[in-house]
Amino acid sequence: MKRKLLLFSVICLFFAQAAIAQNLIKGVVKDTKGVGIPGVSVSVANSKKATVTDFEGKYSIPAAADATLTFTYLGYISQNADVAGKTQLDITLQEDSKTLGEVVVTAIGIKQQKKKLVMQRRK
Structure with a gap:
């Protein structure tokens, strides 16, 4: 009976430690003006865990x-x-004017269609 109780206690401690190891980190990502930025990719380094603001x-x-x-x-x-044990982590991202010059938007291969508008006169 004591062995079963000891084994049960060890198993409970193991699962409790695994549950404590993962913290839910919350925060806000803002720009230099203090405005929240939607769509920022947030990922855990060396992991497949990721989310978007x-x-x-x-x-x-x-x-x-x-x-x-x-x-x-x-x-x-x-x-x-x-993270350093924190549960709240707010970040301010700095603008990078260099990468903005690298974005190119093209419309190659898009066909332009003209739609005819038919008007009917009332008598």
């Missing part, structure tokens, strides 16, 4: 207490931040 720049992602988060968005300098 909502319309107000808010995010939440499960990560270990010693993990590093990577924040990337087109037109801004990518930034890494250590």
Whole structure:
């Protein structure tokens, strides 16, 4: 009986430690003017865990207490931040004018269609 109780206690401790190892990290990603940036990619380094900020720049992602988060968005300098046991991590991204000059939008291969508008006169 004591062995079963001891085994049960060890198993419970193992699962409790695994549950504690992952923290839910929340925060807001803003620009230099303090406005939330929607669509910023937030990922845990060396992991497949990732998310995207909502319309107000808010995010939440499960990560270990010693993990590093990577924040990337087109037109801004990518930034890494250590979680360091925190549960709230707010980030300010700096604009990168160099990458904005590299974006090219083309319309090659798009056919233009003209629609005829038929008008009818009333008598």
